[in-house]
Structure formats: C-alpha cells, structure tokens
Amino acid sequence: MYTIGQVSEMFSLPISTLRYYDKEGLFPGMERQSGIRKFSERELEALRVIECLKKSGLEIKEIKQFMEWCIEGASTYSERKKLFEARRKAVEEEMLRLQKTLDMLKFKCWYYDTAMQDGSEGRLSKMIPDNLPPEIKKLYDNAHS
Amino acid sequence: MYTIGQVSEMFSLPISTLRYYDKEGLFPGMERQSGIRKFSERELEALRVIECLKKSGLEIKEIKQFMEWCIEGASTYSERKKLFEARRKAVEEEMLRLQKTLDMLKFKCWYYDTAMQDGSEGRLSKMIPDNLPPEIKKLYDNAHS
DNA sequence: ATAATACCTGAACTTAACTTTAGGTCAAGG
DNA sequence: CCTTGACCTAAAGTTAAGTTCAGGTATTAT
Numbered sequence: 001m002y003t004i005g006q007v008s009e010m011f012s013l014p015i016s017t018l019r020y021y022d023k024e025g026l027f028p029g030m031e032r033q034s035g036i037r038k039f040s041e042r043e044l045e046a047l048r049v050i051e052c053l054k055k056s057g058l059e060i061k062e063i064k065q066f067m068e069w070c071i072e073g074a075s076t077y078s079e080r081k082k083l084f085e086a087r088r089k090a091v092e093e094e095m096l097r098l099q100k101t102l103d104m105l106k107f108k109c110w111y112y113d114t115a116m117q118d119g120s121e122g123r124l125s126k127m128i129p130d131n132l133p134p135e136i137k138k139l140y141d142n143a144h145s
Numbered sequence: 146m147y148t149i150g151q152v153s154e155m156f157s158l159p160i161s162t163l164r165y166y167d168k169e170g171l172f173p174g175m176e177r178q179s180g181i182r183k184f185s186e187r188e189l190e191a192l193r194v195i196e197c198l199k200k201s202g203l204e205i206k207e208i209k210q211f212m213e214w215c216i217e218g219a220s221t222y223s224e225r226k227k228l229f230e231a232r233r234k235a236v237e238e239e240m241l242r243l244q245k246t247l248d249m250l251k252f253k254c255w256y257y258d259t260a261m262q263d264g265s266e267g268r269l270s271k272m273i274p275d276n277l278p279p280e281i282k283k284l285y286d287n288a289h290s
Numbered sequence: 291a292t293a294a295t296a297c298c299t300g301a302a303c304t305t306a307a308c309t310t311t312a313g314g315t316c317a318a319g320g
Numbered sequence: 321c322c323t324t325g326a327c328c329t330a331a332a333g334t335t336a337a338g339t340t341c342a343g344g345t346a347t348t349a350t
Contacts, residue, residue, distance in 0.1 A: 004296090048249070077261045088254060091246055102236050104193070105201060109229045112225050113226060168329095169307095180316095
C-alpha cells in the first residue's frame with residue numbers, strides 16, 4: 001500500500017494530478033484510511049493503463065468508463081477488448097502520421113543544411129520537386145503525400 | 146492565388162483557423178486585395194510547415210518565430226536548421242514512447258482475448274509476468290519498462 | 291508543547307488553440 | 321433594388337486537463 005506522495009514519486013506525476021484523477025473517478029473503489037488515500041497494486045496498474053489510454057488519445061471521461069467496466073467484471077470483457085482494439089488502430093494511424101511529419105522534418109534538415117552550404121536557396125528552388133537526390137526525394141514525397 | 150475559402154477546402158481546415166493563424170502572425174507579409182487575404186504558393190508551403198511543426202509539438206508562438214526567421218533571409222539558416230534538428234529529435238523520441246503505448250495496447254488486446262476465451266482472469270493472473278507466451282512477454286516487458 | 295510534514299477538500303484559476311458571435315463590406319444574380 | 325454568398329473585424333466564449341489557493345486535520349520530531 002502506498003500514499004499519494006509515494007505514487008507521485010513513482011510515476012513522476014504531481015500529487016494534484018492524482019487527486020484530480022481520483023475526483024474524476026479513475027480509481028473507483030480505492031481504499032482510504034481515515035480520509036487518506038491508500039494506493040494498492042490495483043491502483044498502480046490502473047495508473048499504467050490511464051497513461052497508456054491517455055497517450056492513445058482517449059479523454060479522461062472515456063477512461064473513467066473503462067474503469068467502471070473493470071469493476072463490473074467478466075461481463076464487460078468484450079467491451080474492454082473492443083476499446084483496446086480501437087485504441088490500437090488509432091495509435092497505429094497516429095504513428096503513420098508521425099512518420100510523415102518526421103520525413104518532412106528530415107527533409108527540412110537536409111534543406112537548410114544545403115542552404116547553409118550554398119549560402120542561398122537558389123539552387124534548392126530549382127531542385128524541388130523533381131531534381132532532388134533520390135533519398136531526399138523519398139522524404140519529400142512522403143511528407144507531401 | 147487562392148482565397149481563404151479555397152485554402153480551407155484544400156487543407157480541410159476551418160476558415161476561422163486560418164484567420165486565427167494569420168492573426169497570430171504565421172503568414173507574415175501575406176498579400177491582400179482590398180482587405181481580402183490572397184494565399185500564394187508561399188502561404189501554402191507555410192501552412193504545410195505549420196502543420197508539420199504543430200504535430201512535432203511546437204506552439205503557435207514558436208512557429209511564428211520560425212516564420213519571422215524565414216522573412217529575415219539567409220542570415221537565419223542556422224537557427225532554422227537547429228529548430229528542425231530539435232523537432233526531429235523530439236518526434237523520434239515521441240515515436241519510441243508511442244511504440245511502448247502500442248505494445249501495451251497489443252498486450253491488453255491479447256489479455257482480453259484470453260480472458261474472453263477462459264471466461265475469467267484467473268489463469269491470466271498466474272501467467273503475469275513470468276509465464277507469458279514469449280511474443281506476449283516481449284510486449285509486456287516493453288510496455289512496463 | 292509546538293512546529294514541521296504530509297495529507298485532505300472545494301472552489302477558483304490557468305492555458306492553448308481554437309470557435310462563435312455580432313456586426314459590417316462588397317460583388318454578382320434575379 | 322435587393323438578396324445571397326463570400327469575405328472582413330474585434331471581442332467574447334469554449335474546452336480539457338490540470339494547477340493553485342485557502343483553510344483544515346493528523347502524525348511525527350524537537
């Protein structure tokens with residue numbers, strides 16, 4: 001069993017955030033001893049799932065729904081699985097978009113590297129979009145598709 | 146030359162967002178004809194860069210700074226390159242974090258798939274963390290590292 | 291005994307990035 | 321002529337996810 005301060009340290013989260021999550025219903029059924037929150041292994045796993053679902057793009061309210069499903073037991077396995085499948089798909093799509101962003105950034109790194117060598121963008125503007133070096137053209141095309 | 150409505154269509158962005166970007170100084174030196182904004186190829190490329198930098202985690206104010214550097218000319222190539230290098234690093238790190246998130250989601254998909262087959266989590270709780278199938282253990286370990 | 295810590299609450303505040311509202315200009319079509 | 325549609329502005333409103341504040345309790349160290 002851990003206090004809110006210990007959990008705050010373990011997860012590098014402000015205490016105020018943990019209290020906010022609790023107030024929003026993300027730790028349903030968490031124990032208290034004379035008013036003081038007691039975080040058990042269940043709440044730590046909940047917190048890991050919260051961070052995962054948040055990163056996947058879910059809002060606090062929807063995470064609360066998931067936590068309620070957990071309390072309800074075996075009858076909600078299917079809903080919970082559907083949720084994770086959906087988040088998985090969303091994150092895979094997000095990673096594709098991020099890869100495009102990354103290719104644009106790589107292209108711009110090359111661009112300014114070249115501009116610095118040339119002292120101007122004159123030559124570059126003639127290379128875009130069809131006279132780029134092959135590797136760079138790949139980045140450019142993916143970033144602009 | 147394009148009107149704000151055309152650009153809104155082309156980028157699937159609300160007109161209000163384009164006006165907001167303009168007000169925040171993201172299109173320095175954009176032309177107007179009797180008050181009406183005229184988006185040229187320069188503004189379209191600016192918009193592509195805005196979307197890229199935003200996705201990389203940059204705030205509007207910092208994007209404005211970049212646009213000002215562009216206006217200043219060749220003397221700011223080095224700053225611009227440094228910016229893109231930094232954003233590239235940030236996005237690469239973000240993709241690693243997202244991969245961890247994805248592994249957690251995949252693990253949870255497997256978990257609830259198994260729970261549904263078993264009808265309970267009893268067997269699962271004995272498998273975690275050391276008796277998981279090898280492929281699943283990889284996901285679990287990466288997600289919990 | 292008192293002072294420092296760590297915990298608690300409810301309510302107000304913050305922030306970024308938009309979005310909405312209210313009111314206005316201007317050109318083209320019926 | 322007048323109405324429709326696309327544009328304009330300034331200012332107020334929205335939203336999510338916290339954070340801060342003011343005031344209070346309970347345990348521990350000096």
